[in-house]
Amino acid sequence: MMRTRPLKVALLGCGVVGSEVARIMTTHADDLTARIGAPVELAGIAVRRPGRVRAGVPAELITTDATALVKRGDIDVVIEVIGGIEPARTLITTAFEHGASVVSANKALLAEDGAALHAAAEERGADLYYEAAVAGAIPLVRPLRESLAGDTVNRVLGIVNGTTNFILDKMDTSGAGYSEALDEATALGYAEADPTADVEGFDAAAKAAILAGIAFHTRVRLDDVHREGLTEVTAADIASAKRMGCTVKLLAICERAGDGRSVTARVHPAMIPLSHPLASVREAYNAVFVEAEAAGQLMFYGPGAGGAPTASAVLGDLVAACRNRLADTTGPGESAYTRLPVSPMGEVVTRYHISLDVADKPGVLAQVAQVFAEHGVSIDTVRQQGKDGEASLVVVTHRAPDAALSATVETLRQLDTVRGVASIMRVEGE
Amino acid sequence: MMRTRPLKVALLGCGVVGSEVARIMTTHADDLTARIGAPVELAGIAVRRPGRVRAGVPAELITTDATALVKRGDIDVVIEVIGGIEPARTLITTAFEHGASVVSANKALLAEDGAALHAAAEERGADLYYEAAVAGAIPLVRPLRESLAGDTVNRVLGIVNGTTNFILDKMDTSGAGYSEALDEATALGYAEADPTADVEGFDAAAKAAILAGIAFHTRVRLDDVHREGLTEVTAADIASAKRMGCTVKLLAICERAGDGRSVTARVHPAMIPLSHPLASVREAYNAVFVEAEAAGQLMFYGPGAGGAPTASAVLGDLVAACRNRLADTTGPGESAYTRLPVSPMGEVVTRYHISLDVADKPGVLAQVAQVFAEHGVSIDTVRQQGKDGEASLVVVTHRAPDAALSATVETLRQLDTVRGVASIMRVEGE
Numbered sequence: 001m002m003r004t005r006p007l008k009v010a011l012l013g014c015g016v017v018g019s020e021v022a023r024i025m026t027t028h029a030d031d032l033t034a035r036i037g038a039p040v041e042l043a044g045i046a047v048r049r050p051g052r053v054r055a056g057v058p059a060e061l062i063t064t065d066a067t068a069l070v071k072r073g074d075i076d077v078v079i080e081v082i083g084g085i086e087p088a089r090t091l092i093t094t095a096f097e098h099g100a101s102v103v104s105a106n107k108a109l110l111a112e113d114g115a116a117l118h119a120a121a122e123e124r125g126a127d128l129y130y131e132a133a134v135a136g137a138i139p140l141v142r143p144l145r146e147s148l149a150g151d152t153v154n155r156v157l158g159i160v161n162g163t164t165n166f167i168l169d170k171m172d173t174s175g176a177g178y179s180e181a182l183d184e185a186t187a188l189g190y191a192e193a194d195p196t197a198d199v200e201g202f203d204a205a206a207k208a209a210i211l212a213g214i215a216f217h218t219r220v221r222l223d224d225v226h227r228e229g230l231t232e233v234t235a236a237d238i239a240s241a242k243r244m245g246c247t248v249k250l251l252a253i254c255e256r257a258g259d260g261r262s263v264t265a266r267v268h269p270a271m272i273p274l275s276h277p278l279a280s281v282r283e284a285y286n287a288v289f290v291e292a293e294a295a296g297q298l299m300f301y302g303p304g305a306g307g308a309p310t311a312s313a314v315l316g317d318l319v320a321a322c323r324n325r326l327a328d329t330t331g332p333g334e335s336a337y338t339r340l341p342v343s344p345m346g347e348v349v350t351r352y353h354i355s356l357d358v359a360d361k362p363g364v365l366a367q368v369a370q371v372f373a374e375h376g377v378s379i380d381t382v383r384q385q386g387k388d389g390e391a392s393l394v395v396v397t398h399r400a401p402d403a404a405l406s407a408t409v410e411t412l413r414q415l416d417t418v419r420g421v422a423s424i425m426r427v428e429g430e
Numbered sequence: 431m432m433r434t435r436p437l438k439v440a441l442l443g444c445g446v447v448g449s450e451v452a453r454i455m456t457t458h459a460d461d462l463t464a465r466i467g468a469p470v471e472l473a474g475i476a477v478r479r480p481g482r483v484r485a486g487v488p489a490e491l492i493t494t495d496a497t498a499l500v501k502r503g504d505i506d507v508v509i510e511v512i513g514g515i516e517p518a519r520t521l522i523t524t525a526f527e528h529g530a531s532v533v534s535a536n537k538a539l540l541a542e543d544g545a546a547l548h549a550a551a552e553e554r555g556a557d558l559y560y561e562a563a564v565a566g567a568i569p570l571v572r573p574l575r576e577s578l579a580g581d582t583v584n585r586v587l588g589i590v591n592g593t594t595n596f597i598l599d600k601m602d603t604s605g606a607g608y609s610e611a612l613d614e615a616t617a618l619g620y621a622e623a624d625p626t627a628d629v630e631g632f633d634a635a636a637k638a639a640i641l642a643g644i645a646f647h648t649r650v651r652l653d654d655v656h657r658e659g660l661t662e663v664t665a666a667d668i669a670s671a672k673r674m675g676c677t678v679k680l681l682a683i684c685e686r687a688g689d690g691r692s693v694t695a696r697v698h699p700a701m702i703p704l705s706h707p708l709a710s711v712r713e714a715y716n717a718v719f720v721e722a723e724a725a726g727q728l729m730f731y732g733p734g735a736g737g738a739p740t741a742s743a744v745l746g747d748l749v750a751a752c753r754n755r756l757a758d759t760t761g762p763g764e765s766a767y768t769r770l771p772v773s774p775m776g777e778v779v780t781r782y783h784i785s786l787d788v789a790d791k792p793g794v795l796a797q798v799a800q801v802f803a804e805h806g807v808s809i810d811t812v813r814q815q816g817k818d819g820e821a822s823l824v825v826v827t828h829r830a831p832d833a834a835l836s837a838t839v840e841t842l843r844q845l846d847t848v849r850g851v852a853s854i855m856r857v858e859g860e
Contacts, residue, residue, distance in 0.1 A: 024724060028582065034647070034767040035579050131577060137725035139569070139577035146576075147561060147569035149465050150745020152458065217464070277731070280707075294454060294742035295567035298732035301707070302725065312724035315580020329759040337464040 006039035007322045010075045010100070012066050012091055013082040014047045014054055017105060017132070020311035021079060023056045032315075036322040044069045070095040077321045079314060080104040081132075089113060092128075096120045101325060103317040105132035105310055111206035111222040114213065118334035127330050129317035134207045135160050135286045137309030138302040139316075144214045144290065145332055151292040153215040156254040157428065158288030159281050160207040162304040163198035164230050164250040166190040166284045168238075168269075172247050177235045190284050200229035204252045204267040212254035212265040215290070218340040220254075220265050226345035228268035237269075237423050240355060240394065244427075246271040247279045251428055255348070262343040271353055272429035279429075346403030351380070351430070353396050355422035356412065360391035364417045368393060371415070375408040376400065390419070396427065436469035437752045440505045440530070442496050442521055443512040444477045444484055447535060447562070450741035451509060453486045462745075466752040474499045500525040507751045509744060510534040511562075519543060522558075526550045531755060533747040535562035535740055541636035541652040544643065548764035557760050559747035564637045565590050565716045567739030568732040569746075574644045574720065575762055581722040583645040586684040587858065588718030589711050590637040592734040593628035594660050594680040596620040596714045598668075598699075602677050607665045620714050630659035634682045634697040642684035642695040645720070648770040650684075650695050656775035658698035667699075667853050670785060670824065674857075676701040677709045681858060685778070692773040701783055702859035709859075776833030781810070781860070783826050785852035786842065790821035794847045798823060801845070805838040806830065820849070826857065 009025070011018055025032065025042055033039045045057065046066035054062075063069055070078055070091050078095040080102060082088045088109050092102050102121065104110065110117070110133050121128040131141045135158070144153065159165050163185060170181035182199065185191035197203045205225040212220040230250050241248050249272055254265045272279050277299055281287045286304025291297050303309040324330050358364045365384060372379050378398040385392050397405070405424075412418050439455070441448055455462065455472055463469045475487065476496035493499055500508055500521050508525040510532060512518045518539050522532050532551065534540065540547070540563050551558040561571045565588070574583065589595050593615060600611035612629065615621035627633045635655040642650040660680050671678050679702055684695045702709050707729055711717045716734025721727050733739040754760050788794045795814060802809050808828040815822050827835070835854075842848050 020724065024580065028580075031582065031647075032580065035765060137722075138728060139573035142577050143569035143573060146750060147572050147746045148742065149749035150454065150458075150462065150747075151742040152461070217461075277710075280710075292567075292742060294450065294738040294745070296733045296736075296739050298568060298730075300728075300730060302728035306726075308724040309726050312578065312581040312722060315724070316577045317580075319579035320576060323762060327759045329757045332753060335465060 006041040007036065007076040007325060008043040008074055009040055009318065010043055010069045010078045011045045012078060012080045014045050014057060015081070016307035017081045017310045017314065018045070019054045019057055020307040021081065021314050024311055024315060026056065032319065035319050037326050038322070040318070040322055043072070043075060066091055067094065070100065071098050073098055075100045076325050077101045077103060077318060079318065080106060081314065082106070083108065085109055085112060092117060093120055096124045096126050099124060099126070101127035101321040103314055103321055104128070104130045105314055106130070107133040107203065107206040107210060111209040114210065115219050115334065115336070122333050125330060127321045127324055129321055129331065131317050132310045132313035134210050135288060135300070136302065136304045136306060137312045138286060138288065138300050138304065140211070140288055140300055141214060143300070144211065145335070148290070148292055148295060151294045153290060153292045154256045155291040156211050156215050156288060158252055159249055159278055159286050160252045160288065160304065161198055161204040161250060162284030162286060163191045163195065164204070165281060165286070167199070168230065168233070168248055168250060169282050171233070171235060171238050175235060178231060178233055199231055201227045201250065201267040204250060208252035208254055208265045208267050211252065212263055213336065215254055216256060216263045216340055217335045217338045218263060219336045220263070220342055224265060224342040226266035226268070230269045233269050234423065237425060240353070240423070241271045244271060244353065244396070246273050246427070248425070249278060253428065257343050257347060258349065261340065263340050264343050264345070264348050266345060266348060268426060270426045270428040276429040346401060346406070348402045349399050350402070351397055351399055351427040352405050353394070353425045353427050354409065356393040356395070357419040357422055358391050358393050359417045359419065360386040360389050361417070364391070365393065367415060367417060368395070368412065371411045372397070372408055375404045375411070377404050377408050392422070436471040437466065437506040437755060438473040438504055439470060439748065440473055440499045440508045441475040442508060442510045444475050444487060445511070446737040447511045447740045447744065448475070449484045449487055450737040451511065451744050454741055454745060456486065462749065465749050467756055468752070470748070470752055473502070473505060496521055497524065500530065501528050503528055505530045506755050507531045507533060507748060509748065510536055511744065512536070513538065515539055515542060522547060523550055526554045526556050529554060529556070531557035531751040533744055533751055534558070534560045535744055536560070537563040537633065537636040537640060541639040544640065545649050545764065545766070552763050555760060557751045557754055559751055559761065561747050562740045562743035564640055565718060565730070566732065566734045566736060567742045568716060568718065568730050568734065570641070570718055570730055571644060573730070574641065575765070578720070578722055578725060581724045583720060583722045584686045585721040586641050586645050586718060588682055589679055589708060589716050590682045590718065590734060591628055591634040591680060592714030592716060593621045593625065594634070595711060595716070597629070598660065598663070598678055598680060599712050601663070601665060601668050605665060608661060608663055629661055631657045631680065631697040634680060638682035638684055638695045638697050641682070642693055643766065645684055646686060646693045646770055647765045647768045648693060649766045650693070650772055654695060654772040656696035656698070660699045663699050664853065667855060670783070670853070671701045674701065674783065674826070676703050676857070678855070679708060683858065687773050687777060688779065691770065693770050694773050694778050696775060696778060698856060700856045700858040706859040776831060776836070778832045779829050780832070781827055781829055781857040782835050783824070783855045783857050784839065786823040786825070787849040787852055788821050788823050789847045789849065790816040790819050791847070794821070795823065797845060797847060798825070798842065801841045802827070802838055805834045805841070807834050807838050822852070
């Protein structure tokens with residue numbers, strides 16, 4: 001079974017993840033050889049800054065010419081851990097053109113251009129694997145694509161961004177506001193200097209697009225995902241959630257829509273009951289619920305980021321790509337046969353928690369309730385608090401379409417007795 | 431990509447799981463065709479009692495001659511959901527001899543004879559898949575074998591038997607004794623008429639053998655697994671666990687031993703802290719922690735049994751086996767290259783909770799403590815309660831080898847002042 005020629009691997013990027021990949025490939029070479037059925041060797045490592053010291057990474061393999069590396073022609077697998085759209089996209093495409101399979105951790109690229117990359121891989125009889133693009137070390141892409149290949153997934157709901165979970169966890173446990181919690185996350189290395197991709201939900205939305213596509217066997221792009229970040233979540237929102245026996249999490253939610261003929265994908269802060277397993281996901285951990293017709297409710301939990309965990313996912317894919325290469329075959333490619341369209345956010349049906357600042361006088365509740373009724377949004381509970389002519393009204397609705405709720409809020413804003421809409425938050429996981 | 435000839439599937443067994451497999455293959459035929467790349471059809475269903483009505487199962491496919499079915503020669507994949515050692519083993523071997531791949535849910539057979547079955551599959555270029563053999567619908571075999579193929583698993587710790595978890599959950603929430611909780615489990619269909627395989631830990635031990643073999647790339651058989659059931663767990667044990675901020679679970683634990691040159695596998699009741707995620711696994715659910723060098727701590731959670739969940743796992747494997755057949759390849763086979771031996775229970779190192787009935791007189795504690803010290807077992811805490819000349823002593827130890835603890839208890843039993851050893855329970859998950 002052993003070949004004489006080792007399988008050759010090109011590594012694009014040698015940051016936190018790449019250097020871990022290189023390290024493990026060296027320290028665990030014998031294990032990888034035994035599991036693959038042939039030795040596997042690092043043929044080159046492309047980096048932007050060659051002068052930087054990388055402990056345990058063979059210096060003679062470092063190059064700044066990534067294009068030449070993927071064009072060598074003798075590379076079996078290219079590992080892309082650069083991130084971002086370009087030059088990653090061009091390099092991956094070039095790798096396929098030169099006969100290599102690709103393992104990528106690039107969620108942004110996969111969410112934007114997954115279909116074209118899958119097509120390029122298929123055309124050349126190559127593999128495209130990307131377990132590391134979603135939820136770090138947690139096996140999720142492979143279980144969805146392969147373990148649940150005989151089942152019908154109806155819903156994927158999870159915490160897929162560690163940075164925002166860390167921030168919300170801090171706000172929940174310490175009562176801190178958003179800025180204060182973000183500062184702490186930055187100081188501890190959980191948030192990047194520019195936290196936009198995380199806190200505005202772009203990172204989670206890319207993962208939602210990838211998960212929805214695989215789960216529902218259709219194509220979902222980043223633009224199809226409704227996205228709200230957590231920058232507007234206040235300490236008051238968290239306190240309000242607590243009074244309801246809930247906590248606030250930034251959730252990625254992919255659902256088969258009611259009639260089964262479309263899907264939805266969204267990322268937004270939401271209240272979930274403390275009894276829900278996702279409520280107890282602390283710090284920067286990730287966890288994803290998958291609901292399937294036959295399997296029922298499954299949960300996958302683990303570290304969602306970090307060098308070593310992401311490297312674990314990359315190396316699992318590397319072993320698969322190498323095995324396929326030895327057997328002259330490929331793993332499952334893109335499955336988008338259902339061609340289910342992605343419905344807009346307005347068609348999503350869920351529950352809502354709305355805080356209103358209202359005038360403290362008789363008849364206001366009746367007036368507000370009337371607006372909900374006119375838009376077909378049924379109220380579950382109302383809590384009223386008043387002092388000094390001012391009052392607040394907290395309304396929790398039954399399930400209603402997002403468009404109906406938006407229209408309700410629009411009308412409420414026009415009422416003289418409604419001084420302001422303090423917050424609107426969806427309620428999930430019930 | 432579509433072939434004209436459909437892939438042919440033989441189903442052995444049509445009970446709770448088999449009838450769900452047959453049903454889903456019929457209702458979701460189009461999805462399976464799209465995902466496999468060719469139509470897949472049920473060619474025959476072997477049962478023992480042909481007269482029994484099975485809703486939704488095509489009557490014309492039913493046969494009592496399982497041997498003739500697997501010998502037909504045109505069968506691509508045999509699904510074995512009969513269970514037990516024979517005739518399952520002979521039928522699976524015959525299936526391989528006649529060129530079929532096999533999907534099995536048979537934990538007992540895999541734990542007893544997995545190596546021989548893998549060898550038979552490899553010899554014929556066929557697949558042997560068995561995701562359904564461990565933890566029902568929860569993807570665990572594939573993630574361990576494929577997603578973590580580039581990582582080093584150090585520990586697998588989980589609740590892999592739903593019946594016993596239901597019983598312990600009842601005992602914990604209601605204060606009921608073992609027999610009472612077992613009666614309720616039986617009445618609700620969570621326990622079989624003869625609950626031996628579950629309550630004596632045979633079922634969990636078979637799963638532990640399978641998981642340990644895959645996780646550590648070695649061979650572990652049922653006989654290698656230390657096994658203790660939960661029949662001796664008392665309401666007093668549960669109450670005692672509660673006082674320690676713990677609950678009692680029947681755990682399957684597979685570990686790389688300290689020096690990395692051996693492994694251990696065991697099933698026994700253990701106390702785990704309430705803060706541990708496994709503590710909140712209720713009713714008949716399963717959950718498994720996997721600790722790997724690079725990935726860190728992962729958890730997989732879901733329904734561990736039942737017709738539909740088990741069928742989901744079987745069908746995922748069916749899709750994989752069919753895809754491989756179309757590509758004229760096979761998935762990863764047995765990986766046992768580490769040849770790590772399985773150490774006996776005596777070498778397992780963990781913590782212990784020991785309840786002693788002792789004479790209520792001065793010097794007893796000193797005498798007991800001396801025995802622990804003589805055997806090198808370090809004491810963490812002691813709680814002493816006395817009334818009417820009788821007293822109880824609850825000792826919680828630091829980590830110590832199981833053999834040292836056993837020797838300690840043996841010596842304690844010989845002390846005049848120790849009237850009896852009320853219970854010994856391991857403490858895990860800290």
